[in-house]
Amino acid sequence: MLRVNTNEKVTVTFELNGRTVRGEATPRMLLTDFLRGELGQTGTHVGCEHGVCGCCTVRIDGVAARSCLMLAVQAEGRRIDTVEGLAASKDALNALQRAFRKHHALQCGFCTAGILMSFSDYLSRNPNPDEDEVRDVLGGHICRCTGYAGLMKAIMEAAAELRGARTSKGAPAQ
Amino acid sequence: MKPAPFTYLRPDSVGEAVAALSAHGGDARVLAGGQSLMAMLNLRLVEPSVLVDISRLEELRTIRLEGNMIEVGAAVTQAELLAWPELDEQAPFIARALPWVGHFQTRNRGTVCGSIAHADPSSELPLSLTLLGGEVVLRSASGERRLTAAQFQTGMLQTGRRADELITAVRFPAGVGANGAAFREVARRHGDFAIVSVGAVASGGGSVRIGVGGVTDTPRCIEIGAELSSVDVVERIGHLAWELGGYDDVHASARYRRDLVRRIAPKLIGEVRACSA
Numbered sequence: 069m070l071r072v073n074t075n076e077k078v079t080v081t082f083e084l085n086g087r088t089v090r091g092e093a094t095p096r097m098l099l100t101d102f103l104r105g106e107l108g109q110t111g112t113h114v115g116c117e118h119g120v121c122g123c124c125t126v127r128i129d130g131v132a133a134r135s136c137l138m139l140a141v142q143a144e145g146r147r148i149d150t151v152e153g154l155a156a157s158k159d160a161l162n163a164l165q166r167a168f169r170k171h172h173a174l175q176c177g178f179c180t181a182g183i184l185m186s187f188s189d190y191l192s193r194n195p196n197p198d199e200d201e202v203r204d205v206l207g208g209h210i211c212r213c214t215g216y217a218g219l220m221k222a223i224m225e226a227a228a229e230l231r232g233a234r235t236s237k238g239a240p241a242q
Numbered sequence: 243m244k245p246a247p248f249t250y251l252r253p254d255s256v257g258e259a260v261a262a263l264s265a266h267g268g269d270a271r272v273l274a275g276g277q278s279l280m281a282m283l284n285l286r287l288v289e290p291s292v293l294v295d296i297s298r299l300e301e302l303r304t305i306r307l308e309g310n311m312i313e314v315g316a317a318v319t320q321a322e323l324l325a326w327p328e329l330d331e332q333a334p335f336i337a338r339a340l341p342w343v344g345h346f347q348t349r350n351r352g353t354v355c356g357s358i359a360h361a362d363p364s365s366e367l368p369l370s371l372t373l374l375g376g377e378v379v380l381r382s383a384s385g386e387r388r389l390t391a392a393q394f395q396t397g398m399l400q401t402g403r404r405a406d407e408l409i410t411a412v413r414f415p416a417g418v419g420a421n422g423a424a425f426r427e428v429a430r431r432h433g434d435f436a437i438v439s440v441g442a443v444a445s446g447g448g449s450v451r452i453g454v455g456g457v458t459d460t461p462r463c464i465e466i467g468a469e470l471s472s473v474d475v476v477e478r479i480g481h482l483a484w485e486l487g488g489y490d491d492v493h494a495s496a497r498y499r500r501d502l503v504r505r506i507a508p509k510l511i512g513e514v515r516a517c518s519a
Contacts (some may be wrong), residue, residue: 069262070252073290095250095293098284117243118281125347131321133351135281139273141250142295186347207432208345 072141082143084109085153093140100124101148109182111121111151115210122209125182126150132189136205146228151181154188162187164226173222175213184210187223199224245283252295256381259296260408262363264383266292267405273297274316277352278360297353302410307332311413313379313396320349320357320367321392328424332416335374335423335443342425345433355409361395364436364456365428370386372461373441373453374491378416388413391461419443422450422517424510427501430493436495438502442510444518450511452479457488457499479507 072078074121082089084107091106098117103109103126115121117136124136127149155161161169164184174180183206190205191197197205202223205215251270253259263270270292272277279363282288296302302317305326312332314323320343325330329337343366344352356368359377372391380387384501392400403409422444427436439455448468455461463481466475474500483503488496 069254069258070250072250074249076249091384094247096245096247096283098244101244117284119348121275122345122347128351131350132347134277136284136348137276137348137351138281139276139295140275141252142297157515189350190346204432205346208347 071229078141080140080144082145083147085149095139095141097140099126099135099140099143099148102143103135104146105141109150109152113178113181114210115178120210121179121182121208122186123179123182125185125209125210126187130184130189130192135238149185149188151184154184156192162188164200164223167222167226167229168219171218171222173218175211175215179209179211183211183219187226191223191227191230195227195234197224197227202227244284245280245462246286248283248290249292250295251292252298253458254299256296256299256301256408256410259294259299260381260383260406262292262294263408264406268487269400270294272359272406272408274307274318274356275351275353276356277348278356278362291321296408304450306411307416310416311512312416313411313413314354316353316355316409318354320352320354321346322346323354324349331420333374333414333419335425335441336370336414337420338423338425339370339441340425341438342366342432342436342439342461348433355412358394358412359409360402361397361399361401362435363398363459363461364439366425366436366439366455369439369441369453369455370414371395371412373443374414374418376412378403378409379411379413380404382407383409386410395460400459408490418445422514424508424513424517426510427464428506435493438499438506440503440506440510442514444514446519448515450514450518452507452511454482454486454503454507457483457486457503462486472508472512475511476504476508479511480504 077092080093113123115123119134119137126135243442271290273293302315355410375489377388380392425441427439429436436456442452445451450466453463483500488499
Protein backbone atom coordinates (compact mmCIF):
# COMPACT_ATOMS: atom_id res chain seq x y z
CA MET A 69 0.00 0.00 0.00
CA LEU A 70 1.30 3.44 -0.92
CA ARG A 71 1.22 5.86 1.99
CA VAL A 72 2.04 9.56 1.70
CA ASN A 73 1.90 11.43 5.00
CA THR A 74 0.29 14.84 5.36
CA ASN A 75 3.20 17.15 4.58
CA GLU A 76 5.40 14.62 2.86
CA LYS A 77 6.41 15.30 -0.73
CA VAL A 78 6.53 12.49 -3.24
CA THR A 79 7.79 12.44 -6.81
CA VAL A 80 4.95 12.14 -9.29
CA THR A 81 5.80 10.94 -12.79
CA PHE A 82 3.43 10.78 -15.75
CA GLU A 83 3.24 11.28 -19.49
CA LEU A 84 2.27 14.86 -20.38
CA ASN A 85 1.49 15.49 -24.03
CA GLY A 86 3.65 12.57 -25.06
CA ARG A 87 6.71 13.16 -22.90
CA THR A 88 7.58 11.97 -19.43
CA VAL A 89 7.46 14.66 -16.76
CA ARG A 90 7.98 14.60 -13.01
CA GLY A 91 7.56 16.90 -10.07
CA GLU A 92 7.02 16.97 -6.34
CA ALA A 93 3.61 16.93 -4.67
CA THR A 94 2.12 16.69 -1.20
CA PRO A 95 -1.08 14.58 -0.97
CA ARG A 96 -3.42 17.57 -1.06
CA MET A 97 -1.97 19.15 -4.20
CA LEU A 98 -4.54 19.22 -7.02
CA LEU A 99 -3.55 18.13 -10.51
CA THR A 100 -4.36 21.65 -11.79
CA ASP A 101 -1.86 23.22 -9.39
CA PHE A 102 0.71 20.55 -10.19
CA LEU A 103 0.41 21.23 -13.93
CA ARG A 104 0.63 24.98 -13.49
CA GLY A 105 2.88 25.43 -10.46
CA GLU A 106 5.21 22.43 -10.62
CA LEU A 107 5.40 21.90 -14.37
CA GLY A 108 4.82 25.49 -15.55
CA GLN A 109 2.10 24.36 -17.99
CA THR A 110 -0.29 27.26 -17.51
CA GLY A 111 -2.57 26.51 -20.46
CA THR A 112 -4.89 24.64 -18.09
CA HIS A 113 -6.88 27.24 -16.19
CA VAL A 114 -8.24 27.27 -12.65
CA GLY A 115 -11.77 28.56 -12.24
CA CYS A 116 -14.28 27.37 -9.67
CA GLU A 117 -12.21 24.51 -8.21
CA HIS A 118 -15.27 22.39 -7.59
CA GLY A 119 -15.95 20.85 -10.95
CA VAL A 120 -18.65 23.19 -12.22
CA CYS A 121 -17.00 25.66 -14.62
CA GLY A 122 -14.98 23.21 -16.72
CA CYS A 123 -12.02 25.44 -17.55
CA CYS A 124 -9.50 23.01 -15.96
CA THR A 125 -10.64 20.09 -18.15
CA VAL A 126 -7.76 17.91 -19.41
CA ARG A 127 -7.63 14.40 -20.87
CA ILE A 128 -6.64 11.63 -18.46
CA ASP A 129 -5.79 8.44 -20.32
CA GLY A 130 -7.57 10.00 -23.28
CA VAL A 131 -10.76 10.84 -21.39
CA ALA A 132 -11.88 14.42 -20.65
CA ALA A 133 -12.11 15.17 -16.92
CA ARG A 134 -11.72 18.00 -14.43
CA SER A 135 -8.15 18.36 -13.24
CA CYS A 136 -9.34 20.28 -10.15
CA LEU A 137 -11.16 17.15 -8.98
CA MET A 138 -8.07 14.97 -9.10
CA LEU A 139 -5.02 14.86 -6.87
CA ALA A 140 -1.56 15.14 -8.41
CA VAL A 141 -0.58 11.86 -6.70
CA GLN A 142 -3.42 10.13 -8.54
CA ALA A 143 -1.85 11.06 -11.88
CA GLU A 144 1.15 8.79 -11.24
CA GLY A 145 1.80 6.67 -14.33
CA ARG A 146 -1.15 8.13 -16.25
CA ARG A 147 -1.23 9.76 -19.65
CA ILE A 148 -2.31 13.40 -19.32
CA ASP A 149 -3.06 15.64 -22.30
CA THR A 150 -3.47 19.38 -22.00
CA VAL A 151 -4.15 22.21 -24.42
CA GLU A 152 -0.39 22.67 -24.95
CA GLY A 153 -0.33 19.35 -26.78
CA LEU A 154 -3.08 20.03 -29.34
CA ALA A 155 -1.22 21.98 -32.02
CA ALA A 156 1.51 20.14 -33.90
CA SER A 157 3.56 23.36 -33.99
CA LYS A 158 3.17 27.08 -33.39
CA ASP A 159 1.78 27.64 -36.87
CA ALA A 160 -0.20 24.42 -37.20
CA LEU A 161 -3.36 24.56 -35.11
CA ASN A 162 -5.51 21.43 -35.15
CA ALA A 163 -8.93 21.34 -36.82
CA LEU A 164 -10.82 22.25 -33.65
CA GLN A 165 -8.50 25.19 -32.87
CA ARG A 166 -8.73 26.47 -36.46
CA ALA A 167 -12.51 26.38 -36.32
CA PHE A 168 -12.45 28.25 -32.99
CA ARG A 169 -10.36 30.99 -34.58
CA LYS A 170 -12.51 31.20 -37.69
CA HIS A 171 -15.81 31.45 -35.80
CA HIS A 172 -14.58 33.69 -32.97
CA ALA A 173 -15.42 30.89 -30.55
CA LEU A 174 -13.46 32.65 -27.83
CA GLN A 175 -13.39 36.13 -26.43
CA CYS A 176 -11.34 36.33 -23.23
CA GLY A 177 -10.12 32.75 -23.72
CA PHE A 178 -10.36 31.70 -20.10
CA CYS A 179 -12.73 28.78 -20.73
CA THR A 180 -11.21 27.85 -24.08
CA ALA A 181 -8.57 25.31 -23.05
CA GLY A 182 -11.11 23.20 -21.19
CA ILE A 183 -13.60 23.25 -24.03
CA LEU A 184 -10.93 22.23 -26.54
CA MET A 185 -9.93 19.29 -24.34
CA SER A 186 -13.56 18.16 -23.85
CA PHE A 187 -14.30 18.15 -27.54
CA SER A 188 -11.00 16.60 -28.59
CA ASP A 189 -12.18 13.60 -26.55
CA TYR A 190 -15.86 13.80 -27.45
CA LEU A 191 -15.46 14.14 -31.22
CA SER A 192 -13.13 11.14 -31.29
CA ARG A 193 -15.90 9.08 -29.67
CA ASN A 194 -18.83 10.62 -31.54
CA PRO A 195 -17.58 11.96 -34.89
CA ASN A 196 -21.08 12.80 -36.13
CA PRO A 197 -22.88 14.60 -33.30
CA ASP A 198 -26.07 16.61 -33.74
CA GLU A 199 -26.41 20.08 -32.26
CA ASP A 200 -28.25 18.85 -29.17
CA GLU A 201 -25.47 16.40 -28.33
CA VAL A 202 -22.82 19.11 -28.74
CA ARG A 203 -24.87 21.50 -26.60
CA ASP A 204 -25.14 18.81 -23.93
CA VAL A 205 -21.36 18.36 -23.73
CA LEU A 206 -20.82 22.13 -23.94
CA GLY A 207 -23.17 22.35 -20.93
CA GLY A 208 -20.25 21.03 -18.87
CA HIS A 209 -18.46 24.35 -19.41
CA ILE A 210 -19.21 27.91 -18.49
CA CYS A 211 -18.22 30.75 -20.83
CA ARG A 212 -18.83 34.01 -19.00
CA CYS A 213 -18.38 35.99 -22.22
CA THR A 214 -21.39 33.90 -23.36
CA GLY A 215 -19.79 33.08 -26.69
CA TYR A 216 -21.84 29.92 -27.07
CA ALA A 217 -23.18 30.60 -30.57
CA GLY A 218 -19.64 30.85 -31.97
CA LEU A 219 -18.64 27.75 -30.04
CA MET A 220 -21.53 25.77 -31.51
CA LYS A 221 -20.61 26.80 -35.05
CA ALA A 222 -16.93 26.04 -34.54
CA ILE A 223 -17.49 22.61 -33.01
CA MET A 224 -20.00 21.52 -35.66
CA GLU A 225 -17.63 22.65 -38.41
CA ALA A 226 -14.62 20.96 -36.82
CA ALA A 227 -16.62 17.73 -36.51
CA ALA A 228 -17.48 17.88 -40.22
CA GLU A 229 -13.86 18.58 -41.13
CA LEU A 230 -12.60 15.70 -39.00
CA ARG A 231 -15.15 13.37 -40.61
CA GLY A 232 -13.90 14.46 -44.03
CA ALA A 233 -10.32 13.81 -43.00
CA ARG A 234 -11.32 10.36 -41.82
CA THR A 235 -13.00 9.36 -45.06
CA SER A 236 -10.39 10.86 -47.37
CA LYS A 237 -7.45 9.26 -45.58
CA GLY A 238 -9.35 6.12 -44.67
CA ALA A 239 -8.09 6.35 -41.11
CA PRO A 240 -9.27 8.24 -38.05
CA ALA A 241 -7.73 11.70 -37.78
CA GLN A 242 -6.90 13.44 -34.54
CA MET B 243 -10.00 26.73 -2.23
CA LYS B 244 -7.63 23.83 -1.59
CA PRO B 245 -8.20 20.72 0.52
CA ALA B 246 -7.01 20.72 4.12
CA PRO B 247 -3.98 18.44 4.64
CA PHE B 248 -4.54 14.68 4.83
CA THR B 249 -2.59 11.44 4.62
CA TYR B 250 -3.03 9.65 1.29
CA LEU B 251 -3.33 5.86 1.19
CA ARG B 252 -3.45 3.84 -2.01
CA PRO B 253 -4.19 0.22 -1.09
CA ASP B 254 -3.26 -2.52 -3.56
CA SER B 255 -6.26 -4.72 -2.77
CA VAL B 256 -9.77 -4.56 -1.34
CA GLY B 257 -8.42 -6.35 1.73
CA GLU B 258 -5.90 -3.57 2.30
CA ALA B 259 -8.57 -0.91 1.76
CA VAL B 260 -10.83 -2.55 4.35
CA ALA B 261 -7.90 -2.83 6.78
CA ALA B 262 -7.16 0.88 6.30
CA LEU B 263 -10.79 1.73 7.10
CA SER B 264 -10.71 -0.48 10.22
CA ALA B 265 -7.61 1.36 11.38
CA HIS B 266 -8.77 4.91 10.61
CA GLY B 267 -12.57 4.60 10.74
CA GLY B 268 -14.34 7.91 11.04
CA ASP B 269 -11.21 9.95 10.28
CA ALA B 270 -10.99 8.45 6.79
CA ARG B 271 -12.90 9.03 3.57
CA VAL B 272 -12.92 6.73 0.56
CA LEU B 273 -11.85 8.35 -2.71
CA ALA B 274 -13.04 6.71 -5.94
CA GLY B 275 -13.91 9.05 -8.84
CA GLY B 276 -13.80 12.12 -6.60
CA GLN B 277 -16.52 14.01 -8.45
CA SER B 278 -18.40 14.76 -5.22
CA LEU B 279 -15.71 14.19 -2.60
CA MET B 280 -12.98 16.29 -4.25
CA ALA B 281 -15.37 19.22 -4.58
CA MET B 282 -16.27 18.88 -0.89
CA LEU B 283 -12.58 18.68 0.04
CA ASN B 284 -11.77 21.76 -2.05
CA LEU B 285 -14.60 23.67 -0.39
CA ARG B 286 -13.48 22.29 3.00
CA LEU B 287 -16.94 20.96 3.69
CA VAL B 288 -15.11 17.81 4.80
CA GLU B 289 -11.65 17.60 6.33
CA PRO B 290 -10.73 13.94 6.77
CA SER B 291 -7.27 13.15 8.11
CA VAL B 292 -6.91 10.13 5.82
CA LEU B 293 -7.98 9.50 2.20
CA VAL B 294 -8.19 5.92 0.98
CA ASP B 295 -7.94 5.89 -2.82
CA ILE B 296 -9.68 2.85 -4.32
CA SER B 297 -9.82 4.15 -7.90
CA ARG B 298 -7.08 1.81 -9.15
CA LEU B 299 -8.42 -1.42 -7.65
CA GLU B 300 -9.05 -3.59 -10.71
CA GLU B 301 -11.11 -6.05 -8.65
CA LEU B 302 -13.69 -3.29 -8.16
CA ARG B 303 -13.74 -2.37 -11.84
CA THR B 304 -16.27 -4.95 -13.03
CA ILE B 305 -19.85 -4.94 -14.26
CA ARG B 306 -21.38 -8.39 -14.23
CA LEU B 307 -24.67 -10.20 -14.33
CA GLU B 308 -25.02 -12.46 -11.34
CA GLY B 309 -28.25 -14.41 -11.33
CA ASN B 310 -30.91 -11.78 -11.85
CA MET B 311 -28.79 -8.96 -10.47
CA ILE B 312 -26.45 -6.52 -12.19
CA GLU B 313 -23.44 -5.95 -9.97
CA VAL B 314 -21.47 -2.75 -10.52
CA GLY B 315 -18.11 -2.56 -8.72
CA ALA B 316 -17.07 0.49 -6.74
CA ALA B 317 -14.42 1.65 -9.24
CA VAL B 318 -16.75 1.54 -12.28
CA THR B 319 -17.35 5.01 -13.68
CA GLN B 320 -20.74 6.31 -14.77
CA ALA B 321 -19.37 6.56 -18.34
CA GLU B 322 -18.30 2.90 -18.24
CA LEU B 323 -21.76 1.78 -17.13
CA LEU B 324 -23.34 3.95 -19.83
CA ALA B 325 -21.11 2.22 -22.41
CA TRP B 326 -21.93 -1.29 -21.11
CA PRO B 327 -23.40 -3.08 -24.16
CA GLU B 328 -26.15 -4.79 -22.12
CA LEU B 329 -27.36 -1.69 -20.31
CA ASP B 330 -30.37 -1.00 -22.56
CA GLU B 331 -31.65 -4.54 -22.25
CA GLN B 332 -30.83 -5.27 -18.61
CA ALA B 333 -31.38 -1.86 -17.07
CA PRO B 334 -33.49 0.31 -19.37
CA PHE B 335 -34.30 2.74 -16.55
CA ILE B 336 -30.64 3.36 -15.74
CA ALA B 337 -29.94 3.78 -19.45
CA ARG B 338 -32.43 6.68 -19.38
CA ALA B 339 -31.39 8.25 -16.08
CA LEU B 340 -27.60 7.97 -16.34
CA PRO B 341 -27.11 10.61 -19.07
CA TRP B 342 -28.56 13.09 -16.54
CA VAL B 343 -25.90 12.37 -13.92
CA GLY B 344 -23.52 15.33 -13.96
CA HIS B 345 -21.85 16.22 -17.24
CA PHE B 346 -19.98 14.23 -19.89
CA GLN B 347 -16.75 15.41 -18.26
CA THR B 348 -17.72 14.35 -14.72
CA ARG B 349 -19.30 11.01 -15.74
CA ASN B 350 -15.89 10.09 -17.19
CA ARG B 351 -14.46 9.86 -13.67
CA GLY B 352 -17.43 9.81 -11.31
CA THR B 353 -18.36 6.33 -10.14
CA VAL B 354 -21.80 4.72 -9.85
CA CYS B 355 -21.17 3.65 -6.26
CA GLY B 356 -19.69 7.04 -5.37
CA SER B 357 -22.85 8.84 -6.36
CA ILE B 358 -24.91 6.45 -4.25
CA ALA B 359 -22.44 6.79 -1.34
CA HIS B 360 -22.74 10.58 -1.51
CA ALA B 361 -26.53 10.22 -1.03
CA ASP B 362 -27.54 13.58 -2.43
CA PRO B 363 -31.36 13.76 -2.29
CA SER B 364 -31.59 15.06 -5.86
CA SER B 365 -29.19 12.56 -7.46
CA GLU B 366 -30.37 10.22 -10.18
CA LEU B 367 -28.50 7.07 -9.07
CA PRO B 368 -29.87 6.96 -5.50
CA LEU B 369 -33.32 7.39 -7.08
CA SER B 370 -32.56 4.47 -9.42
CA LEU B 371 -31.46 2.31 -6.49
CA THR B 372 -34.71 3.00 -4.62
CA LEU B 373 -36.98 2.69 -7.63
CA LEU B 374 -35.45 -0.56 -8.91
CA GLY B 375 -35.14 -2.16 -5.46
CA GLY B 376 -31.36 -2.49 -5.55
CA GLU B 377 -28.91 -3.07 -2.75
CA VAL B 378 -25.52 -1.83 -1.59
CA VAL B 379 -22.74 -4.31 -0.78
CA LEU B 380 -20.53 -3.29 2.16
CA ARG B 381 -17.39 -5.01 3.36
CA SER B 382 -15.55 -4.62 6.65
CA ALA B 383 -12.98 -6.65 8.55
CA SER B 384 -15.88 -8.53 10.18
CA GLY B 385 -17.53 -9.57 6.90
CA GLU B 386 -19.93 -8.49 4.21
CA ARG B 387 -23.48 -7.20 4.46
CA ARG B 388 -26.06 -5.91 2.02
CA LEU B 389 -28.40 -3.00 2.61
CA THR B 390 -31.54 -2.10 0.70
CA ALA B 391 -31.88 1.44 -0.60
CA ALA B 392 -34.04 2.42 2.38
CA GLN B 393 -31.59 0.90 4.86
CA PHE B 394 -28.66 2.54 3.09
CA GLN B 395 -29.82 6.08 2.41
CA THR B 396 -31.03 7.34 5.75
CA GLY B 397 -31.17 11.09 5.12
CA MET B 398 -29.70 14.01 3.25
CA LEU B 399 -26.06 12.97 2.60
CA GLN B 400 -26.54 10.38 5.38
CA THR B 401 -26.13 6.63 4.96
CA GLY B 402 -26.18 3.43 6.98
CA ARG B 403 -22.55 2.72 6.11
CA ARG B 404 -20.43 2.18 9.22
CA ALA B 405 -17.12 4.06 9.31
CA ASP B 406 -15.11 0.83 8.95
CA GLU B 407 -17.06 -0.35 5.90
CA LEU B 408 -16.13 -0.10 2.23
CA ILE B 409 -18.84 -0.07 -0.43
CA THR B 410 -17.55 -2.73 -2.82
CA ALA B 411 -20.49 -2.81 -5.23
CA VAL B 412 -24.07 -1.87 -5.87
CA ARG B 413 -26.60 -4.38 -7.22
CA PHE B 414 -29.62 -3.63 -9.37
CA PRO B 415 -32.26 -6.24 -10.31
CA ALA B 416 -31.88 -6.99 -14.01
CA GLY B 417 -34.73 -6.44 -16.42
CA VAL B 418 -36.84 -4.13 -14.23
CA GLY B 419 -38.53 -1.66 -16.54
CA ALA B 420 -38.13 -3.89 -19.59
CA ASN B 421 -41.86 -3.34 -20.22
CA GLY B 422 -41.66 0.40 -19.74
CA ALA B 423 -39.29 2.87 -18.14
CA ALA B 424 -39.30 6.65 -18.13
CA PHE B 425 -37.25 9.38 -16.51
CA ARG B 426 -37.63 13.16 -16.44
CA GLU B 427 -35.75 15.86 -14.59
CA VAL B 428 -35.91 19.61 -14.18
CA ALA B 429 -32.65 21.48 -13.50
CA ARG B 430 -31.33 24.96 -14.26
CA ARG B 431 -28.95 23.43 -16.79
CA HIS B 432 -28.58 19.83 -17.93
CA GLY B 433 -26.07 18.22 -15.58
CA ASP B 434 -26.70 20.48 -12.62
CA PHE B 435 -28.38 19.23 -9.47
CA ALA B 436 -31.99 18.32 -10.19
CA ILE B 437 -34.68 20.52 -8.71
CA VAL B 438 -36.99 17.54 -9.14
CA SER B 439 -36.35 14.18 -10.81
CA VAL B 440 -39.03 11.59 -11.43
CA GLY B 441 -38.67 8.00 -12.58
CA ALA B 442 -41.23 5.34 -13.44
CA VAL B 443 -41.06 1.64 -14.31
CA ALA B 444 -43.65 -0.99 -15.17
CA SER B 445 -43.70 -3.27 -12.14
CA GLY B 446 -45.89 -6.14 -13.33
CA GLY B 447 -49.63 -6.73 -13.44
CA GLY B 448 -50.20 -3.34 -15.03
CA SER B 449 -48.82 -1.49 -12.01
CA VAL B 450 -46.36 1.34 -12.32
CA ARG B 451 -43.81 2.15 -9.63
CA ILE B 452 -42.96 5.82 -9.48
CA GLY B 453 -40.04 7.43 -7.66
CA VAL B 454 -39.41 11.07 -6.84
CA GLY B 455 -36.04 12.66 -6.08
CA GLY B 456 -35.09 16.18 -5.02
CA VAL B 457 -38.23 16.89 -2.99
CA THR B 458 -37.46 15.19 0.32
CA ASP B 459 -34.19 14.20 1.97
CA THR B 460 -34.27 10.73 0.40
CA PRO B 461 -35.94 9.46 -2.80
CA ARG B 462 -39.50 8.19 -2.31
CA CYS B 463 -41.43 5.56 -4.27
CA ILE B 464 -45.07 4.52 -4.52
CA GLU B 465 -47.00 1.93 -6.55
CA ILE B 466 -49.73 3.06 -8.89
CA GLY B 467 -52.14 0.16 -9.42
CA ALA B 468 -53.55 -0.75 -12.82
CA GLU B 469 -57.06 -0.08 -11.52
CA LEU B 470 -56.46 3.65 -11.12
CA SER B 471 -57.90 5.75 -13.95
CA SER B 472 -55.88 8.65 -15.28
CA VAL B 473 -58.07 10.99 -13.20
CA ASP B 474 -57.34 8.87 -10.09
CA VAL B 475 -53.63 9.00 -10.93
CA VAL B 476 -53.64 12.80 -10.96
CA GLU B 477 -55.37 12.79 -7.58
CA ARG B 478 -53.02 10.18 -6.11
CA ILE B 479 -49.97 12.13 -7.30
CA GLY B 480 -51.48 15.31 -5.88
CA HIS B 481 -51.69 13.60 -2.48
CA LEU B 482 -48.13 12.30 -2.87
CA ALA B 483 -46.80 15.79 -3.64
CA TRP B 484 -48.57 17.14 -0.57
CA GLU B 485 -47.24 14.31 1.66
CA LEU B 486 -43.70 14.88 0.40
CA GLY B 487 -43.90 18.54 1.33
CA GLY B 488 -40.54 19.51 -0.15
CA TYR B 489 -38.02 22.12 0.88
CA ASP B 490 -37.13 25.67 -0.09
CA ASP B 491 -33.61 26.40 -1.27
CA VAL B 492 -31.86 28.85 -3.59
CA HIS B 493 -32.95 26.86 -6.64
CA ALA B 494 -36.66 26.49 -6.02
CA SER B 495 -39.42 26.76 -3.44
CA ALA B 496 -41.10 23.72 -1.90
CA ARG B 497 -44.30 24.73 -3.65
CA TYR B 498 -42.60 24.78 -7.05
CA ARG B 499 -41.14 21.33 -6.37
CA ARG B 500 -44.59 19.95 -5.50
CA ASP B 501 -45.96 21.52 -8.64
CA LEU B 502 -43.32 19.82 -10.77
CA VAL B 503 -44.18 16.45 -9.22
CA ARG B 504 -47.88 17.01 -9.97
CA ARG B 505 -47.11 17.88 -13.58
CA ILE B 506 -44.39 15.36 -14.42
CA ALA B 507 -45.39 12.18 -12.58
CA PRO B 508 -48.80 11.60 -14.25
CA LYS B 509 -47.16 12.05 -17.67
CA LEU B 510 -44.52 9.43 -16.91
CA ILE B 511 -47.14 7.02 -15.58
CA GLY B 512 -49.05 7.47 -18.84
CA GLU B 513 -45.91 6.83 -20.88
CA VAL B 514 -45.02 3.65 -18.98
CA ARG B 515 -48.61 2.40 -19.21
CA ALA B 516 -48.59 3.03 -22.96
CA CYS B 517 -45.30 1.09 -23.31
CA SER B 518 -46.46 -1.88 -21.26
CA ALA B 519 -49.98 -2.08 -22.71
